Amino acid sequence: MKDWNALASALYDGSFRPMFINGKWCPAQSGAEMDARNPANGSLLATVPEGGAADIDAAVKSARAAFEGPWAKFTPFERQALLLRIADKFEAEWERLCLSDTLDMGMPIQRTLANSRRVLGMLRFYAGQAVMIHGQTIPNSFPGEIYSSTVREPVGVVGAIIPWNAPIAGSVWKIAPALATGCTVVLKPSEEASLTVLMIARLMQEAGLPDGVLNVVTGLGADAGAALAAHPDVDKIVFTGSTATGQAIARAATGTLKRVSLELGGKSPVIVCKDADIDKAVPVAAMSVFANSGQICIAGSRLFAAREIHDEFTRRVAEFAAGLKIGQGIDEGTDIGPIISARQAERIAGFLSDGPAEGATVLTGGQRAEGAALEGGHFIQPTVFGGVTDDMRIAREEIFGPVISALPFDDLDEVVARANDTPYGLAAGVFSTNLGTAHKLAHRLKAGSVWVNMYHAIDPAVPFGGVKMSGYGREGGTEHLEEYLDTKAIWINAD
DSSP states (O other), rough: OOOOHHHHHHHSSSOOEEEEEEEEEEOTTTEEEEEEEETTTTTTEEEOOOOOOHHHHHHHHHHHHHHHGGGGOOOOHHHHHHHHHHHHHHHTTTTHHHHHHHHHHOOOEEEEEHTTTHHHHHHHHHHHHHHHHOOOOOOOOOOSEEEEEEEEEEHHHHHHHHOSSOOOHHHHHHHHHHHHHOOEEEEEETTOOHHHHHHHHHHHHHOOOOOSEEOOBBIIEEEEEHHHHHHOOEEEEEEESSSHHHHHHHHTTTTTTTTEEEEOOOOOOEEOOSOOOOOHHHHHHHHHGGGGGGOOTTTOOOEEHHHHHHHHHHHHHHHHHTOBBBBOHHHHHSBBBBOOOOHHHEEEEEEEEHHHHTEEEEEOOSOOSSSGGGGSSOOOOOOOEESTTTTHHHHSSSSSSSSSEEESSSSSHHHHHHHSSSSSSSEEEESOOOOOHHHHHHHHHHHSEEEESSOOOTTTTTTTSSSGGGOOOOSSHHHHHHHTTTEEEEEEEOO
């Protein structure tokens, strides 16, 4: 077993970590700084620049110069080779990247380490896509000898804003398709978790990324993020985060009609049918929420169980939850790490109070987690509420914490209607041993992804995204590349 504490001390010592603009490491133009603290114990990891509109403007100018200059000369093969070098660099530094994520936002080290297949797979998938971009030759009905075709061109400068709950994967999911298509990027990480993104920029620079192709501006969402969304020389905004912030970004983008992709919140249903394999379904349904302490947009936080099995199933989910170990993220035995901040923990605690006040029953958890090993951190017990009704706040609003609301149902038509009765539509889960039932539910649920007898499966080749107020646009698959490309029609008169 590795001594992660010793490695952590060597990685972050409280010193200043500059941001990355035009291949240079620099402070904010204002000189302002922010603390980066470990949510597991409150210790200071580093300080980072608190960038603002001036820094965003400098980063956008850098990205524009690179897009119209050296980067435009890179061939598809050269972009592919660069992405493959970046993937190799990530693989060589994987443990340091994972440790950075664990320290900066609390995800247990066992979970960050296990994410290598997805992240490295994304980089190598998009490397393959870089040489697959092509247009079409299109027969037309215009009089004369007229040749018509299309070419696919990069949209230009991409502004990317990511949340704090998965900095490695979140960054790569924005950067890799942009590089594959020939775009340049200004990335604004969450103020709650910026350190890993800065490490990513350094690794990409070491892999040979030209100056200006990637710029990272650390700062507050209300300042740096808002400036990026509204900047007139940004051609596209990609954002992952809350629905409220996504709405603000969409409004800010209207001034220049820039393209926007949004992956937003969810209140995802998990439907456990009476014929489900309960032994297999219990841990999957539980971890659909408790993974990453519930700080995940696709969390299956509404657990619909058929009335015939509801009591047994929710009891077993509660028992599973009670057996999860709460602790520091760098402890390899930890299942439930800290909540990102005191503010977010307080918000979740409000839901824990609201549940019983509205008539729900706490089957397990329901409190902040405390103890000597958790001192200084922000921890919430994995919680299962029974006796929940659809109109309760815990069943309507996204909690973004380790909280399950269990609800019984009687028939498929009923549960489909109730599952779809939400403004969100990001994901859903179905558990059934009947293939017909599984197909029927999968087709009727209004969600961007539906998992059957599993959850959390995400692959670079498969599109991911939401419907309704969970956003629009897709990440993953060839559809993801379309988000970063424009189509130009070319007409040639051969007479």
